[in-house]
Amino acid sequence: MVPFTRRLLLVCALAVSAPVPALAQVAPDATPNLQLQLPNPGGGFLPATIHATLRQPDGKILVAGDFTRLADGTPRQRLLRLNADGSLDTGFAPAFSSVGTTCVIYSLAWANNSIYVGGAFDAVNGTNSPNVVRLDRNGDLASGWNSPFAVGSPGQPIRALAATSTSLFMGGDIQLNNAFGLARLDAISGNWDFAWIAQTQNGDVVNPPTGGTRGEVRVLALVDGDLMVGGDFLKIANVLVRGLARISQTAPVSVRAFNAGLSASSYRVEALQRAGTRLYIGGTFFREAAPFVSYLNRVDIGTGLLDTSWQPNTNGSVTTLALEGTLLYVGGSFANAIPPSGGNRLIRISTTGNGAIDSAWNTTLADTVLSLSHDCHNRLIVGGAFDTAAGQVRNGLAGYQTPSGDCIFYSGFEIP
Template identity: 30%
Template structure:
């Protein structure tokens, strides 16, 4: 990968020039980044709310960073032809979960602290023409622990539901009515449940506000999951629908004014079998005979004429397809309308004249990479003028093969413009391996290699075309999944291969039928070893020597004994050792060099000694070494060579120097080296090959150059030769 060879006529002066550059730049020497790998994209933005305006323009709310390559932060508007409205860009700094509108104003709810750069805690109003954030501000407390999940308008009143305890300067438990002009709370105050309750959905019809969610009472009366409230007075109706005992929540509501359609987690309603989906006659308050009986979970509903659209994550092996279905409003029969979606739930549905707009966590529609929004023809279900929604892309795990190729995992849908879903392999020159494509349906958070096999861990449910929850073994040549299926019920965050074993850590309630957050597998047989090594909370990092395995995470006990976030076991039999340094906060990364264990994480102290973000610990007795670079922030990744320790994370200073995201230390002197790279976000993963250092994370640029999610740097401190060339080239 030699692209910037130093001019031969200047080679005699290279040392002086390098010194001059170092003096000009201060102590840090920014490494020249290698041209490949070219970066990753994540066309997987989530849409949670859709609002179709009278002029055909469509407002999208959710969790995304760009629409068709145009920066948009969680809120965007599309023109009637599907293009991005370039003049409308309020944006929020957190997720948008609900939308409602009047003729001139769009109301936005979610979980954010700012809208359009203005302080707005989880609820805001936007001018429907210009996109400017209005002065309207109900003044809910900080978004921390407070969010708005549902909005509806009725004349000059805005109704809000969610999880909050105050709104418009007044105490309001999860449900409020707000003056649509002033932002003050109206006297209407039925109160839905308490601190552990929330309102997920609401509709206004016939002078009533009907609310659904997770609550046991409304207005001080027993009303479980569903209630009807007078829209003017706030008086709760006596109607009390009875759900099955195991019912958890109502998640979506829709109505045509005569019938109320209800979706959620329930098996029966008023003594009638209704699996997650029911219809209630609003005049009699009795369930109708309408009973589609889907298998799965429904997250969204919409009514359009004689049809009801349902979205979620469901399948009965027959008429329900890809998370969305069209049902006959009269008898519940499935209509022959079958969109082709790939991914997860459909969270929002908005029919209009001739189209059906879908939002959710899916990533592909009709074979095209769309992210979580699709506009479909209402008659044929064909994809019609849908943009691509992007969200943060990141390379969160890397493993370098002996032949120089590197396997990467994380959250992405493309690598260098080539479709790759959350896992890919790069050739030694940084190009994408064109033939190796296991494809995972969710994030790959950890990777390990052994004898031609790639072990992948994460939050996925399917990988390489097979059902594999959280952990899989993939053939390093073909990309096919092996038959090995350890049945993880949860998420894998850490993997390590050492001494013929695979060590697995994460947050999983079960593995092969036993409760554990840590496990060891024999690589020869594939069986889990019968060690009593469970942690009581997450395991985020694993490192090893020939005789010990070191484990880091957020646990307080390990193998039944007190171990604060760090522990070590004997690698021969899994017995817990006495090694017990005690960081005060979670450990995110571990590395071993010689007789030292390096730990990175969110901690400020280890064994009551100040050690911010990173620490060196004696591998034998657990004593904390004197080395203390003091990271202002936290360290998420560590990697070593024979001579250096590389640290990556979310920090702004290191060893009293302004140093962002990535740093390198000399293992001999423990000093911070001049080696550096300027990233526009933090680093989450590191890997070292014979010549290069690979850095992964949610960044978009390295040293001012476009390198989204991954960048390769050379090991040299010399910025002139950082492209890997030498004087003989």
């Protein structure tokens, strides 16, 4: 007979060496399945990247990125629209173009029965409107709109937009009219607002001479009469804010007393999502003081104070967030968020618990998730740089069935 101690060691050895069973993957929905593409300079086509999605008030979903066609050859130039059932809206086909090689849409917003589009481009439907444009809901250039940028300005991409009935706030790597990173336009005409100045800085120089010290805005959201600003910057209007600030929408700009406590060495914020008095923030950051949570935090929307009872660990950068009832969907470049072999680039977390990741909802996308939008009809629309989702070809755009159609709307986060 084998002694008990040897039998115990043998059992332990077998348990350690046995392979860990793979977690079941949640498959993407049958729609949308457009398999978007862009030309390969070497010939043929490459999988596209989706940078922005947005739900219209009628339930249709706008999808934007660098694509030029569907896999079946149907042309769509950087912007398309999905019907409520996830199918292609065949009557919506604005065409974006550039004089150079860079032509991509990074951001979308809705106000005034109009679609606001930001990115690095020169024209839409053959008419010049560099980097920012207002379209009517049919995809035509809105009457009276003029972009403040010059043709051939791809080095100043617009990466974030937030719109009201009177103002269009835009963020990116802006270097125009004494504005660094952040500016405000008239929402109807596109005229520059010279009175609203909120320069971003990555150092102590008030008027930094080079782009590397100016900082860059990545996300904007309207919050109770103020503007929430996230990005890769140390200061706004010469006030230390470290990647996330709450400022006034009115001029002169007032920087509110809001402090999320982000580290001086890692403070990039790319995603915001509101839930009542709480604000979820995602990015590549760490907290300055204990508890040293990173990548995904929940703070008070008025003060920035951390909720220490909610501490998830995504194991990597978060780039986008979407809320469905009490479920928070989280997208990014992280991998293995559900150890030992799951939760790659897309996970969900309950907002009512302590931040534990839902291991039963496990899916793997081949590359970074950059945008999430809920259609309020039991489907999450996912955009990014991936070519497969749970092993199925999707080329930057996929949909996932969700438990309910409940959406919580807040101005600047979703469309009421």
